[in-house]
Amino acid sequence: MTDRLPHPLRSDALDNRDRILDAARALFATEGLKVPMREIARHAGVGPATLYRRFPTKQMLATEAFADEMRACRAIVDEGLAHPDPWRGFRLVIEKTCELHARSRGFTEAFMATFPNAIDFVAERAYALNSIAELAHRAKDAGHLRPDFVLDDLILMLMANRGIQTTSEAARVAASRRFAALVIQAFQASPQHSPLPPVARLAPAAPREAG
Template identity: 75%
Template sequence: MTDRLPHTLRSDALDNRDRILDAARTLFAADGLDVPMREIARRAAVGPATLYRRFPTKQTLVTAVFADQVRACRDIVDEGCADPDPWRGFCRVIEKVCELHAHDRGFTEAFMSTFPGAADVAAGREYTVKAVAGLARRAQDAGRLRSDFVLDDLILMLMANKGIHTASTAVQVAASRRFAGFVIQAFEARPRHAPLPPAARLAATAPDRA
């Protein structure tokens, strides 16, 4: 009996899929998840029927688009949890997660369960929250994280970070890094007021610094 050959996509189908994913990444990053599917098809230069054949629902498209970010988020949390100093690991998680989300507005929306049907994103969120909860308990036991910290504060941080909108990704990331610095000082049990990352130039006309 002859073994059945594995199913493979034709090159044109692969090209269509890649164009759809590239278009969706660009639009989701800039405008969030409310972008219509027809606009994604238009940007990808494919017909709506082609888009829905590859991705029957927006949830399946969201899952495919943010697969790399979900893996990156897990890697960040795993790295933080592996640090023998739980407070240092916790701070690194805050810094890197804020930066990851600053690059992509759509990922933050997906991560915050705007699209709970995107199963892999929802699973990544659950994994992240549970892992950070364990890391936070260790940092509290070490006396470094304030005792009244709760996981809702992490969600509040992500909601606030999502509100940072600037003219360029580079400025947005810089602003997010400084925001993370303020957040870490707010979370610390005995703030030491370490130097903050450089300020992002957000005001149209910023006053001269003394």
Template identity: 70%
Template sequence: MTDRLTHTPRSDALVNRERILDAAREVFAADGLSAPMREVARRAGVGPATLYRHFPTKESLITAAFRDQMRACRAIVHEGLADPDAWRGFCFVIEELCVLHARNGGFTAAFMSAYPDAIDFGADRGAALAAVAESARRAKATGRLRPDFVIDDLILVLMANAGIDAEAAPERVAASRRFAALAIQALRAAPDASPLPPVPRLAPAIPR
């Protein structure tokens, strides 16, 4: 009985924390990072006091909500860097980052934002961007990446990718892969006529 009394509150707290994080990802994906904390609490089915006990600030909530996505982001970049074919590795990074952001609606906004209190998140983002810059440097050395590419171009690609609007996740991911292929063609030092991935249906059929 003593063991149950000791561990049950901790289990409840962990359940509440996960419910809050799941709700935060849904709310921020739908309404952006400006969504109020009370909406996150409502979606999670907890009171504001419970929410603030776990996450005293919105910055701490956003950082925790997207920590796994940030780790995945860094893993993608380092996998691309490990490819002996620098251009292929760079293309892998562009495509998989677009897909990662497409699968996690609020992550792009979180990635772009700067929170002074979220030290770990900011450090991870800086490391990821530095790794992308190194991947780009290697790709330029092959002569296949246009020489005027700068890291801000990646930010433009991710911002545009975030605008893909599809209700179902499979269509959103398919659209993101096609968009990434278009972006990669634009970043090539020389034109390429490789076929694009299939395009999903994103708009009603045009009547004949």
């Protein structure tokens, strides 16, 4: 008897997987985990049979989508750590993490509420916090990060970023980019007021006073 090695997915199968996961994350973020599987298949441009062949249950699909989200977070942190300039690396982590959270707002909360024991993310969270603490220490030593910065400040910033409420994802991402730029200036040891990203209109324009 010969042992059969698992075959890697063909490129079309990988494309289908990526499209399904992208569609699932987008719909889970906007409509919650109650969105029908057939709607996810339609949004991904694949047939229901293809979806169920890759992900037989919604929990399997949501768990894989969430695992991809965690891998994206780790990749951002690793990219920041690898940057030769610790301040630029620190800024990169803030900017990209804020945008990632803005695009997936609602998905994390829905996943944790629906499948609280599906993934143990304690180790991932500890890795991210330890890595950012190291990056922050290097940025302080370089004289760019204010000396009184603590990790709780970053957690507070991420909590605030998750609270951005808009009518569309595009507006939420725009608001998150501007918020991240403001936070980075607040964290800088000697703020240099570089131009901010475009304003995201979150409220109706104030009425003009009668002349």
